[in-house]
Amino acid sequence: MATTTHYDAIIIGSGQGGTPLAKALAGANKKTVLIEKEHIGGCCINEGCTPTKTMIASGRVAHMIRRGPDYGIHVPGQIGPTNEFTVCMDKVRQRKRDIVSSFRSGGEKGLEAAGVEVVRGEARFNDANTLKVLLPDGSHRLLRGEKIVVNAGCRPAPPRLDGLERIGKDRVLDSTSIQELGEVPDHLVVIGGGYVGVEFGQLFARLGSKVTIIQRGAQLLPREDKEVAAELLDILRDECLTIYLEARATSITPSSAETFNISVATQSGNEIVTNVTHFLFAAGRIPNTDHLNTDAAGIEVDVKGYIKCNEFLETSVPSIYALGDIKGPPAFTHISYDDFRVLKVSLFSDSPAHSGPSVKDRLVPYVVYTDPQLAHVGLHEREAREQYPQMKIRTAIMPMSYVARALETDEPRGMMKAVVNADDGQILGFTCLGTEGGELMSIVEVAMIAKLPYWQLQDAVFAHPAFAESLNNLWGLLK
Numbered sequence: 001m002a003t004t005t006h007y008d009a010i011i012i013g014s015g016q017g018g019t020p021l022a023k024a025l026a027g028a029n030k031k032t033v034l035i036e037k038e039h040i041g042g043c044c045i046n047e048g049c050t051p052t053k054t055m056i057a058s059g060r061v062a063h064m065i066r067r068g069p070d071y072g073i074h075v076p077g078q079i080g081p082t083n084e085f086t087v088c089m090d091k092v093r094q095r096k097r098d099i100v101s102s103f104r105s106g107g108e109k110g111l112e113a114a115g116v117e118v119v120r121g122e123a124r125f126n127d128a129n130t131l132k133v134l135l136p137d138g139s140h141r142l143l144r145g146e147k148i149v150v151n152a153g154c155r156p157a158p159p160r161l162d163g164l165e166r167i168g169k170d171r172v173l174d175s176t177s178i179q180e181l182g183e184v185p186d187h188l189v190v191i192g193g194g195y196v197g198v199e200f201g202q203l204f205a206r207l208g209s210k211v212t213i214i215q216r217g218a219q220l221l222p223r224e225d226k227e228v229a230a231e232l233l234d235i236l237r238d239e240c241l242t243i244y245l246e247a248r249a250t251s252i253t254p255s256s257a258e259t260f261n262i263s264v265a266t267q268s269g270n271e272i273v274t275n276v277t278h279f280l281f282a283a284g285r286i287p288n289t290d291h292l293n294t295d296a297a298g299i300e301v302d303v304k305g306y307i308k309c310n311e312f313l314e315t316s317v318p319s320i321y322a323l324g325d326i327k328g329p330p331a332f333t334h335i336s337y338d339d340f341r342v343l344k345v346s347l348f349s350d351s352p353a354h355s356g357p358s359v360k361d362r363l364v365p366y367v368v369y370t371d372p373q374l375a376h377v378g379l380h381e382r383e384a385r386e387q388y389p390q391m392k393i394r395t396a397i398m399p400m401s402y403v404a405r406a407l408e409t410d411e412p413r414g415m416m417k418a419v420v421n422a423d424d425g426q427i428l429g430f431t432c433l434g435t436e437g438g439e440l441m442s443i444v445e446v447a448m449i450a451k452l453p454y455w456q457l458q459d460a461v462f463a464h465p466a467f468a469e470s471l472n473n474l475w476g477l478l479k
Helices: 018-027 042-046 049-066 089-114 195-207 226-238 333-348 381-387 404-408 437-449 454-458 467-477
Strands: 004-012 032-036 117-120 122-125 130-134 140-150 154-156 187-191 210-214 242-244 248-254 260-266 269-276 278-281 285-287 320-322 365-368 373-378 393-399 415-421 427-434
Touching: 004 018, 004 130, 018 032, 018 089, 018 333, 032 140, 042 049, 042 089, 042 333, 049 089, 049 195, 089 117, 187 195, 187 269, 195 210, 195 226, 195 365, 210 269, 226 242, 226 415, 226 427, 320 333, 365 437, 373 437, 381 393, 381 415, 381 427, 393 467, 404 467, 415 467, 427 437, 437 454, 437 467, 454 467
Parallel strands: 004 032, 004 140, 032 117, 140 320, 187 210, 187 278, 210 242
Antiparallel strands: 122 130, 130 140, 154 285, 248 260, 260 269, 365 373, 373 427, 393 415, 415 427
């Protein structure tokens, strides 16, 4: 029978909340163990933010080379309106792998330096304080912790489509496997028009694929305001992506040894998308709670399997906490890290319970790394009007073509939108679909944190001709 090892704290999963928490606990002389099934760093470093944005950078280079003649730059021997080029997918992939390896190695060294014990394996609850960890060699260990923190994350939802079993597995992709392609797909069909779908769709279109996106909803990016989603739709269609809205894939049928057809139900009837070579299912993620045996610990989960917790990240079991994506949306790396900040205070403080920071009412910024970027912070217009029905709310919309820097760089696509309380000038929400939109959004976020009224930005002195200068002019369009 395996002996049980006792710890002050056990962290399940080395994501962007779990890893720094493990290091902080070890630094406070707490006997700490971190259990990781796959790679140190979690989804962000290994399959999410880091590798995808690395590949998107390659896509932007391709896009700018193609647009070279717009700036007077031609590839030798070419005089047409666009430059032609070749893509070495092996190099794109290797660059991504190298950066991931570097980031992952840094995480591993940081844990070692902090004195955190790392156990490689898959954890399952035996009870509220004990975990059984299945090790790679088939053996197992029993670990008991005074405190247990679950940071086990989510994984791509599996594809479901009639006929899928007849398609080669190397042609059916998710957000992880698509990053390991050694070739540019001839025709990539993307199921889902959310963040993942639009980023990968635009990336592979720029690398040379024919791309079709099939979106069940009435707009891309369902959370965004309609004007913003419509503008992004126009941008992607201008880059020759085919996009179906209010549509769903119903079946898939092989048409040759290397291609297949997808039947699509649309508002106007059934259509067939032909000569498809690769299929990306980007229609959601599911929490990894089904692997944890949460019932044995008494941990409550919701109908989708996300761990229920309060604003202090406490689960239904007093000694067990949850961090990051496994507790449900919003599923962003920076939110996971902020969960760490909140929980660190709770675990280390001698103050009365629930007297420290919480996740309630925190500002949630995010960036969709399309090009141009789509960045947002705070409330969308419909959310603001729903939450504050008695408030006098005003909005401002300004095309990026009004921004001098956007014109100078010949990147005028997109728009900005602000939502404000007309009575006190407080900024309730801000969206920028524009070049370096994430940086502009961050300026507005700082103003929101400081509770500055919008007119402070309107009257601020920004360096000319920076993109930030647009924040002088946006507010003049409030209605």
